[in-house]
Amino acid sequence: MGRSALLLGALPARPQARGDGVIYWFRTDLRVGDNLALAAASASAARLLPVYCHDPAADTPTRWGFTRRGAHRRTFLDAALTDLDAALRARGSRLLQVRGAAADVLPALARALGTDRVACEAIAAPEEVDELASLRAAGLQVQAVWQSTMLDPGLLPFEVEALPKVFTDFRRAVEMAGVLPAAPLAPLAALPPCPSLDQLPGMVQVGGGPCQALRPERGYEGCGEAAFPWWRPEFAGGERAALAHLASYFASARPRHYKVTRNGLSGVDFSSKFSPWLAQGALSPRVVFAALRRHEAEQGASDGSYWLWFELLWRDYFRFLHLQHGRRLYRARGLGDGASPPAHDPAAFEAWCAGRTGQAFVDAGMRELAATGWLSNRMRQVVASYLIHDLGCDWRAGAAWFEAQLVDYDTYSNQGNWLYIAGRGTDPRGGRRFDPDGQAARYDADGDYRARWLGAHRHAGRSA
Ligand SMILES: Cc1cc2nc3c(=O)[nH]c(=O)nc-3n(C[C@H](O)[C@H](O)[C@H](O)COP(=O)(O)OP(=O)(O)OC[C@H]3O[C@@H](n4cnc5c(N)ncnc54)[C@H](O)[C@@H]3O)c2cc1C
Known part of the structure; x- marks a missing residue:
């Protein structure tokens, strides 16, 4: 992909449309603030239909035997969609939620509206790229805008095809060149009117009612102290809660201590907890960076505030890696062309998912994940x-389980981190093995974390 094609916000000023109707397809950009694709589409459309497609594939079991999106993430998403609908209504529009794959829904909606234009954010992961190809094959003109990174890929000090293999080299090059994120766009004050659709062409409309509050699975001690309690209003999905959390985080002393607290396991304060909102696009990374800079201006820069930038650069790095390697990152062997295919042990994988491997620290983590989505x-x-290097299982199965469970599931960060630990990405160091006993001794010396998620009686007498 060439540099100019990747400049943030590359929508034409005015679409060459049949009529002035445009469908805005929300993907993982569920916000009205700093949304380049939405702003550009709004500026150029006389009528704009905002749509979200609930693809049934997300709720269908995959080859690994479970659905791609579990109940936690589904509920967190529903909250974000409810919030987005309210934000759109406050700006003279609304969100149409439809059950169906985008490849079916959008062409039918376009026919009903008498338009052939769709605008959306660009996503550089294989399934999402294929979705756009299907829409174009169906005759739609799709304007996809890259907007999920903090840094504009077109302004990097190298072509994205020449992205350094090692994160540290990437970070140093960016910092030496002084590349910084652009200022976020001001929130949209109004949107073009939403065309009225008396009848949806053979579609099932979703949503519109109050969000159902799902509770974490009963029976685990410690859910009251969950690290990301998304069932509480201040941690709910959506832009409103995201911006409130961002403001409260940077007004506090937490960023200053971030570098020393970030490896914590329990409680809401040890790390920023931005990821669930970043993943659903309720929060723009440029808005996070602007708040970080304001915090530094008001409270002073610190090791902690620098380390937040450092971690946000990791997020960008995995996105740029996708622009560079695309679907090669999704092969069983990853980027290692000569590498042998991963082994797999279905029984060990099942035990890992259920938190019943017998390794107490690992089991505690897997139970926290299943109970809370975090x-x-x-x-x-x-x-x-542990799954890859001790149980000898396929890294893609683990990545799929995380996809189903995590409320902050993000295809770029998930795939990138799993590849990194499996040693099948760009990093030449050949994988990362973490000794669970050593990790438990260092990060859970008093055994509190294990006791919380396994129950004190189960923890007694177990390893580590
Ligand atoms: C196997 C594995 C799978 C992962 N899957 C995901 C995923 O699906 N979605 C996801 O958002 N993160 C994923 N991560 C990265 C990281 O664990 C989370 O981003 C982080 O724990 C989120 O908590 P936080 O927002 O409090 O992070 P903080 O520590 O406060 O960091 C601030 C922000 O920096 C970014 N960041 C931090 N660490 C990483 C990292 N290692 N990789 C990429 N970005 C990072 C995130 O956007 C995060 O919100 C994964 C890590 C591993 C090891």
């Missing part, structure tokens, strides 16, 4: 390493 970065590394 796991700290430290525990993600420990359980992923």
Whole structure:
């Protein structure tokens, strides 16, 4: 992909449309603030139909035997869609939620509206790229805008095809060149009117009612102290809660201590907890960066505030890696052309998912994940390493389980981190094995974390 094609916000000023109707297809950009694709589409359309497609494939079991999206993420998503609908209504529009794959829904809606134009964000993962290809094959003109990174890929000090293999080299090159994120767009004050559709062409409309509050599975001690309690209003999905959390985080001393607390396992404060909102696109990474800069101006820069930038650069790096390698990142062997295919042990995988491997630290993590849809970065590394390097299972099965469970599931970060730990990505160091006993001794010395998720009686006498 050439540099100019990747500049953020590359929508034409005015679409060459049949009529002035445009469908805006929300994907993982569920916000009205700093949404380049939405702003460009709004500026150029006389009528704009905002749509979200609930693809039934997300709720259908895959080859691994479970659905792609579990109940936690589904509920967190529903909250974001409810919030987005309210934000659109406040701007003279609304969100149409339809059950069906985008490849079926959007062409039918376009016919009903008498338009052939669709605008959306660009996503550089294989299934999402294929979705756009299907829409174009159906005769639609799709304007897809790259907008999910903090940094504009067109302004990197190298072509994205020449992205450094090692993260540290990437970070140093960016910092030496002084590349910084652009200022976020001001929130949209109004949207073009929404065309009225008396009848949806053979479609099932979804949503519109209050969001059903799902509770974490009963029977686990400690859910009251969950690290990301998305069932509480202040951690709900959607832009409103995201911006409130962002403001409260940067007004506090938490960023200053981030570098020393970020490897924590329990509680809401040890890390920023931005990822669930970033993943659903309720929060723009440029808005996060702007808030980080304001925090530094008001409270002073610190190791902690620098380390937040550092981690957000990891997020960008995995996205740029997708622009560079695309679907090669999704092969069983990853980028290792000569690598042998991964082994797999279905019984061991099942035990891992259920938190019944017999390795107490790993089991505690897997139970926290199943109960709450969340796991700290430290525990993600420990359980992923254990699955691959100790249980001898296929890294793609682990990535699929995370996809189903995590409320912050993000295809770029998930795929990138799993490949990294499996040693099948770009990093030449050949994988990362974390010794679970050593990790438990360092990060859960008093055994509190294991006791919380396994129950004190189950923890007694177990390894580590
Ligand atoms: C096996 C594995 C799978 C993962 N899957 C996901 C996923 O599906 N979605 C996801 O958002 N993150 C994923 N991560 C990365 C990381 O664990 C989470 O981003 C982080 O724990 C989120 O918590 P936080 O927002 O409090 O992060 P903080 O520590 O506060 O970091 C701030 C932000 O930096 C970014 N960031 C931090 N660490 C990483 C990282 N290792 N890779 C990429 N970005 C990072 C995130 O956007 C995060 O919100 C995965 C990590 C591993 C090891």
